[in-house]
Amino acid sequence: MTAQILDGKATAAAIKSELAVRVEALKARGITPGLGTILVGDDPGSHIYVAGKHRDCAQIGIASIQRELPASATQEEIEAVVRELNDNPACTGYIVQLPLPKGVDTNRVLELMDPAKDADGLHPTSLGRLVLGQRAPLPCTPNGVIKLLRRHDVPLAGAHVVVVGRGITVGRSLPLLLTRRSENATVTQCHTGTRDLPALLRQADIVVAAAGVPHLIKPEDVKPGAAVLDVGVSRDENGKILGDVHPGVREVAGWLSPNPGGVGPMTRAMLLANVVEAAELAGAGAAGAGHAG
Numbered sequence: 001m002t003a004q005i006l007d008g009k010a011t012a013a014a015i016k017s018e019l020a021v022r023v024e025a026l027k028a029r030g031i032t033p034g035l036g037t038i039l040v041g042d043d044p045g046s047h048i049y050v051a052g053k054h055r056d057c058a059q060i061g062i063a064s065i066q067r068e069l070p071a072s073a074t075q076e077e078i079e080a081v082v083r084e085l086n087d088n089p090a091c092t093g094y095i096v097q098l099p100l101p102k103g104v105d106t107n108r109v110l111e112l113m114d115p116a117k118d119a120d121g122l123h124p125t126s127l128g129r130l131v132l133g134q135r136a137p138l139p140c141t142p143n144g145v146i147k148l149l150r151r152h153d154v155p156l157a158g159a160h161v162v163v164v165g166r167g168i169t170v171g172r173s174l175p176l177l178l179t180r181r182s183e184n185a186t187v188t189q190c191h192t193g194t195r196d197l198p199a200l201l202r203q204a205d206i207v208v209a210a211a212g213v214p215h216l217i218k219p220e221d222v223k224p225g226a227a228v229l230d231v232g233v234s235r236d237e238n239g240k241i242l243g244d245v246h247p248g249v250r251e252v253a254g255w256l257s258p259n260p261g262g263v264g265p266m267t268r269a270m271l272l273a274n275v276v277e278a279a280e281l282a283g284a285g286a287a288g289a290g291h292a293g
C-alpha cells in the first residue's frame with residue numbers, strides 16, 4: 001500500500017482563497033482585519049514561520065503589524081509590546097511567536113494579551129473556553145490537523161486517535177478538539193513518559209506525531225491503512241526538516257501528511273481564519289450595537 005498524501009499546501013491554498021472573499025466583504029463594510037506578530041530572538045524556524053504568516057496576510061488582503069525584539073529583550077520590554085498591540089486599533093488580532101527565549105515567563109506574556117485579540121487560541125481564556133465548549137479562537141495547528149483530515153474525508157467519528165506530544169501549541173489542546181461531539185473521536189495521549197508507545201500506536205486509526213523526535217514513528221508501529229500526520233519538526237545540520245515519521249511509513253499508512261507540506265501550511269491558514277472570524281464577529285457586534293441605538 002502507498003499512502004494517499006494529505007496535501008496541506010493545496011488544502012491551505014484553497015482555504016486562503018475562501019478567506020480572501022470574506023476579507024473583501026469585510027473591507028466593503030469598512031473593516032480591515034490586521035494581524036500583529038511579536039517575534040523575540042533569533043530562532044531561525046520562528047523567523048521563517050512569521051515571514052510566512054505575513055506573506056499569507058498580503059495574499060488575502062489582511063494588514064500586517066510586525067514587532068521584533070532581540071533575544072536580549074527583558075520581560076518588561078516584551079510586555080510593553082504586548083500592551084501596545086492590545087491598544088493598537090489597527091491590530092484586530094495578534095500572536096506571540098513561540099518559543100520565547102529562555103528566561104522569559106511565557107505564561108505571563110500570554111496572560112497579558114487582550115483575549116479579544118488572541119489570534120492563536122493560546123490565551124488562557126481561549127483555552128478555558130475550549131474546555132467549557134464555548135466559542136473561542138481555536139489553536140491553529142490542532143485546528144489545521146482536523147481540517148486537513150476533514151477535507152480528505154478521513155473518518156473521525158469513532159476513530160481511535162493516538163496523539164504523541166504534550167506541548168502547548170499541539171499536544172495539549174488537540175485531544176480537546178478531537179473529543180468534541182462534532183468530531184467524536186477517542187483519544188489516547190502519549191508523550192516521552194509513555195510505556196510501550198509502539199503497542200499503543202499499533203491500535204491507532206489515526207496517529208498525530210508532535211513529539212519533535214526525528215523518525216520516532218516507524219513503519220512497524222503503524223496499523224496498515226491508518227492515517228499518519230507528521231507534525232514534529234527537528235532540523236538536521238543543514239537546516240533541513242526532519243519529521244517525527246520515518247519515510248517507510250508511506251508504504252504502510254492509508255493517508256500520510258508530509259513534513260514539510262502537510263500540517264505547517266494548515267497552521268498558517270487557520271491563523272488567517274481566526275483573524276477573519278474575529279473581525280466578522282466584531283463587525284457583527286458593531287452592527288448590532290448600531291441597530292440597538
Ligand SMILES: Nc1nc2c(c(=O)[nH]1)N[C@@H](CN(C=O)c1ccc(C(=O)N[C@@H](CCC(=O)O)C(=O)O)cc1)CN2
Nearest residue numbers: 048049095096097098140141169260261262264265267
Ligand atoms: N504562537 C505560536 N507559536 C508557534 C506555533 C503556533 O501555532 N503559534 N506553532 C509552531 C510554529 N508554527 C506556527 O507558528 C508554524 C510551523 C510550521 C509552518 C510551516 O508553514 N511550515 C512549512 C515549512 C517551513 C520551513 O521550511 O521551515 C511546512 O510545513 O511546509 C508554519 C507555522 C511553533 N510556534
